[in-house]
Amino acid sequence: MIKPDAxxxxxxxxxxxxxxxxxxxIVSLKMTQFSKRDAELFYSIxxxxxxxNDLVVFMSSGPIVAAVLEKENAVADFRTLLGSTNPExxxxxxxxxxYANSVGENAVxxxxxxxxxxIETQFHFSxxxxxxxx
Numbered sequence: 001m002i003k004p005d006a007x008x009x010x011x012x013x014x015x016x017x018x019x020x021x022x023x024x025x026i027v028s029l030k031m032t033q034f035s036k037r038d039a040e041l042f043y044s045i046x047x048x049x050x051x052x053n054d055l056v057v058f059m060s061s062g063p064i065v066a067a068v069l070e071k072e073n074a075v076a077d078f079r080t081l082l083g084s085t086n087p088e089x090x091x092x093x094x095x096x097x098x099y100a101n102s103v104g105e106n107a108v109x110x111x112x113x114x115x116x117x118x119i120e121t122q123f124h125f126s127x128x129x130x131x132x133x134x
Contacts, residue, residue, distance in 0.1 A: 001124075004062035005105035007031075012065055015095055015108065019069065022081050028068035028121075028130045034060045042123055051104070058104060066124040070132060075117055078110045 002015050012031075020026065034042065039059040046052050071077055083094025085106055090097035100107040111117035121130070 001067065001109040001120075002065035003105070003107055003109060004058065004064060005101055006099050006107040007063050007065060009099070009101075011099045011107065015099060016065075016067075018095055018098070019067075019078075019081070022077075024069040024071045024074065024078065026067055027070050027132045027134070028125050029065065030067075030124070030129070031063050031065050032124070033063045036060045042120070054104065068121050068125060068130055068132075075111055075114055079112065082108055082110045 002012055006012065006015060016026070016029075036056060039056040040047070043052065043055055043059065046055060069078060081095060083090030083096035083100075085096070086103045087096045087100035087106060090100070095108050096106050111120050
């Protein structure tokens, strides 16, 4: 998912290109916006963390771009491509090093497991919106 800060800053095309040239196949894509409730549900795993309210406000502050990606070892490889949550600690060439503003506005979200990837995919897309295997 490309977060509101990166959408606002005009980085959608550059980030999608970086994903594509890194060997990922984009099998579903849409621009949408979280309501406050959507953000609370999507990030419910963090509901007891001190940053939860700020996260909800930020994630519902503007449009996001949701995507489903395919690649062998996709979750781990995408996490590597994202880079550290803190862009100052992110490796050179990673998406967060290139496009993130801060730990809180870090440009992109990536699932941390295959299980969460399936849950997050279902949150954003219906089956008819996913074009796997084409």
